[in-house]
Amino acid sequence: MSLQKLIGSLQKHIALSAQEQELLSDFLVFKIIKKRQFLLHEGQIAREVAFVVSGCLRSYSIDQNGFEHILQFAPTGWWITDMYSFISQQQTHLTIDALMDTEVYLLSRENQLILFDKIPKLERYFRIVTENSLVGSRQRLIDNLSLTASQRYGIFCNTYPTLIHDIPQKLIAAYIGVTPEFLSKLKNGGAKTKKS
């Protein structure tokens, strides 16, 4: 059953008894999000964090000129939410939608905090997951400050090898921080040597 994917992720960091797994599953909600459907819309409150069992979600913000900037892709095995809205229960500035039909388990912040008291090991698990997310976010910040668009594209290909051929190229551009036109020129016209 698909719940095993989530349990498998947990077992990498903590050991849960059968009873604890049972208790946890009572707090989860299974949901299918069809391609192009939304899990979270700007202005709403992120009441839940989602664990992706299959498919792929993305979170992004829309700037004042209407351009999308992708914060995170979440393929199988990843957690995704707007952490700001999730922990403060204030309105989100992000949007989360599905790039393809996607199965998720949802855990509400309310239930998460209850579980932290009932099963302290779960608080440990999420502490570790959050630490790792912070490492990734900080690394991406450094990459954006230090590297050229071309180098960032290379890193994207290494980070999300399964996605490269499965999603529109304009989404990759919105992730690495360039326009779709420029990414296209990077991949094709790439060698723009001045003619001799």
Next chain:
Amino acid sequence: MSLQKLIGSLQKHIALSAQEQELLSDFLVFKIIKKRQFLLHEGQIAREVAFVVSGCLRSYSIDQNGFEHILQFAPTGWWITDMYSFISQQQTHLTIDALMDTEVYLLSRENQLILFDKIPKLERYFRIVTENSLVGSRQRLIDNLSLTASQRYGIFCNTYPTLIHDIPQKLIAAYIGVTPEFLSKLKNGGAKTKKS
């Protein structure tokens, strides 16, 4: 005593008994880092996380062209380390040094993990601190993808109002992601209208 600053930060999120405070303090090391001295050098391992009691630290990476990119400033009340190296105990690519004489409490990863078992509330505290750091890091990523250098300078002034006049301008440039020359032009020559 300066330990009260740290306890005060903890009490914002959790309640510690006198015994627990005592136990915690046995695991902390107080240290003074003079201006320009290093807390962490590229190639070392970040064995500790630091809580700043007074003064200010910064963490930064050096790119292949020798340019510094500042990830974080840590004035009074902030925690700082290289989270990647701290949790993996692998070699760091970051450097942490002091912008002025700075007092810190150091907590080693080893001791932190012991404390998480002895005082689960501390794991909660660091879970919350890490969640908040993640929110800040993700927001900065969005800002770097969406905003102009001028707008990012404005945000810096709001985020670190106490630092603006206390640190060299080139450090602000290295934080917002422009050259010192360009930041200078932003502040002065600012209105570069084409002559009529």
Next chain:
DNA sequence: CGGTCTCTTGACGGAGTTCAAAGCTAGTGG
């Protein structure tokens, strides 16, 4: 097939960089 969305390509423009030089500030030593 037709329409919409995506990808490509090119000419032009602009935000930010590079390099260089000169003025300023601040720390250091006598």
Next chain:
DNA sequence: CCACTAGCTTTGAACTCCGTCAAGAGACCG
């Protein structure tokens, strides 16, 4: 307390990377 040096800031001109705008060429879906 002054002098000297080293680093910081400013300013300018040339340049680069990447964005903008526009038009055409696929690619997907009903």
